[in-house]
Amino acid sequence: MSKTDKIKSLEFYTYLCQKVGSEEIVRSRRLIYTIGDIAMDNNFPRISSGSKGEGLNFKGSDTDLMFIEPNYRVYESVSDVTNRRKVILTMDTEETPPCFTYLRILNSNGFLHGFTEQMRQQKNGKVFLSSELFKTYRLGQLxxxxxxxxxxxxxxxSDDLEQHDIAYCIKCDITSATMGQ
Incomplete structure (x- = not known):
């Protein structure tokens, strides 16, 4: 790196520290959000995300929270299912673009939460979890x-001012990940 590039790099770093905060301040903000996540109810885990969750506090930044659904679990296939006490969803990628999946609801051993019935969508004789109905149901509760x-x-x-975004997430237990060619 040339001397000019080093000077510009240091000037940029100084500018960022003034606008965003020093490394210590950013690290402290991250820690505060992490502690808040840990202190939450473990039955409904929360993950702070977005710029604030990363320790950045930009003017106009919203607060992004992800809540992990405790009663659902996604698996790659039926043979991977390990926890039958949850609503079991399997990945169905037959008619989806690359990197997308439908979440097929499996009603193994007769266990299906009553509220899951409200979020079902049928296609080609299969029952799927509808993301729109899922969000609408959660919105009604929230x-x-x-x-x-x-x-x-x-x-x-989110709220009318778009200062808070809440995403409900479902844990996915993938046994292996491979890259397509």
């Missing part, structure tokens, strides 16, 4: 506790 959160915005539920 608006009771936090009335300011009342909009579906992409994959999230």
């Amino acid at each position: 608006v009771l506790a936090l009335p300011m959160l009342k909009n579906i915005h992409g994959p999230c539920i």
Whole structure:
């Protein structure tokens, strides 16, 4: 690196520290969010994400939270299922673009939460979890506790000012990951 490049790099670093915060401040912010995530109810785990979760505090940044659904589990195939006490979903990629999947609902051993019935969608004789119905159901629950959160915005539920985004996520147990050619 040339002397000029080093000077520009240091100037840029100084500028970022003034606008975003020093490494220590960013690290402290991350830690605060991580502690908040850990302190939450372990039955419904939370992950702070987005710029604030990364320790960045930009003007106009929203707060992004991901909640891990405790009663659902996604598996690559039926043979990978290990926990039958959850609503079991398997990946179905037959009619999807690359990197996308349908989540097929398996009603093994007769266990299916009543609210899951409201989120079902049938296609070609198979039963899938509808992401739209899933978000609509969660929005209905969330608006009771936090009335300011009342909009579906992409994959999230957000408030009118779009200062808070909440995404409900489902844990996926993948046995192996391979890259396509």
